Structures are given as C-alpha cells and as structure tokens.
Amino acid sequence: VMAHSDDDGLMLPPRIAPWQVVFVPIFKNEEQLQAISHKVAELTAQLKQKGIRVHYDNNDNNRPGWKFAEYELKGVPLRVALGARDLENGVAEVARRDTREKQSLPLENLADTIEGLLEEIQQNMYNKAKAYRDSHLTPANTWEEMVDILDNKGGFVSAHWDGTGETEDAIKEATKATIRCIPLDAPEEAGFCIKSGKPSSRRVLFARAY
Secondary structure, three states, X not given: OOOOOEOOEOOOOOOOOOOOEEEEEEOOOHHHHHXXXXXXXXXXXXXXXOOOOEEEOOOOOOOHHHHHHHHHHHOOOEEEEEEHHHHHHOEEEEEEOOOOOEEEEEOOOHHHHHHHHHHHHHHHHHHHHHHHHHHXXXXXXXXXXXXXXXXXXXXXXXXXXXXOHHHHHHHHHHHOEEEEEOOOOOOOOOEEOOOXXXXXXXXXEEEEOO
C-alpha cells in the first residue's frame, strides 16, 4: 500500500490482487446486457483457465462511471469496459490501474492479451518501486555525511555499523535515526563504523521514522 498507491486509492500488484480483472458492462436495455454478459462469460472462462481472478460487475444499481471509480479505489489492475457498440465492433476498452492508460483492444485473443498485460503491470510496478527506493538510498562514509543526508535529503542512509546495540542507541540519540534493515544481499565490505570508528564488515540501512 505504501509503495504503490496514489491519491486515487490502492494500486495492487496483479499477483496479490484478489481480483486481477474486472468487467463492467455498458448497456441501455436488457437485450444489450444479455449479449454483453454472454461474451463476458466466454472471456471469463478463458481467463479462469489461465488462473486469472476475474469479477463481472453487472449490478445495475450503480452507473459505469461510479464503478470505474470504485475499482480504481480498490486497486484492481485491469478494468475492461464492454458496451453494445464495442461488441458490434469486436473490441473492448481496457484500462490499466498502474499507468491509467486506456486502449481499445480486439475481443479476439483478448484473454491472451490480458495475460500479457498483467505480467507487464507486475513488472512495471516492481521497476517503479525499486527505482524510487534506490533513488532514496544514499551511502555515507563519514558521520558528517550521514547527518547531512538525514537533515537535507532524507530516505535511507547506507553506512557501516559495528554491530552493537550501544552504538545504535548512540546514533539514535544523536540523529533520531535507527537501523531499518540489514540487507540480506549486501556484499561483505571492510570498513569502519559510522559512529564508533570500530571495524565493520558490512553496511546497514539507517533512516528516521516519520
């Protein structure tokens, strides 16, 4: 939630989203709804065969615009709007939650297209979150550097630590920053503790809590 969401609500990675795709019918009468529902049932069966979690919102108590806003708020990765005219033209409007991009896509092989889009959204969200994290991670080699980063840039500070609770407490007392993470994939790196000057074999991540 903290990493991906925006001012319009949740933005869920497809792999953990309860509903990965939601279909919203746009219709004027019962005959149109039946024709749309028949096509959605066909597409839903194809998607479920691929293990994709689908929801069809044919509730006529709310207008399509209200539903669009609801599923944006809930973070559903893909929204598919299908109207009577779309059905005649053999297309559907597919909206991505991550980029807010809408495109008209052929109904033919739509299940395969959606499968590919979900993978693309998953990777895009990961790349964006990783780039954001990396841009807010700054190495510090001296105490002065660490204090300057915490005061003026914020984010995570990658620095050496001697491994003792006493030193961590001293750093917290002086800067209000604590160790947020000891990276599992951090390489062994000989250095000296940012505070005590004692030998250290790896960096840890410090940050202030907000």
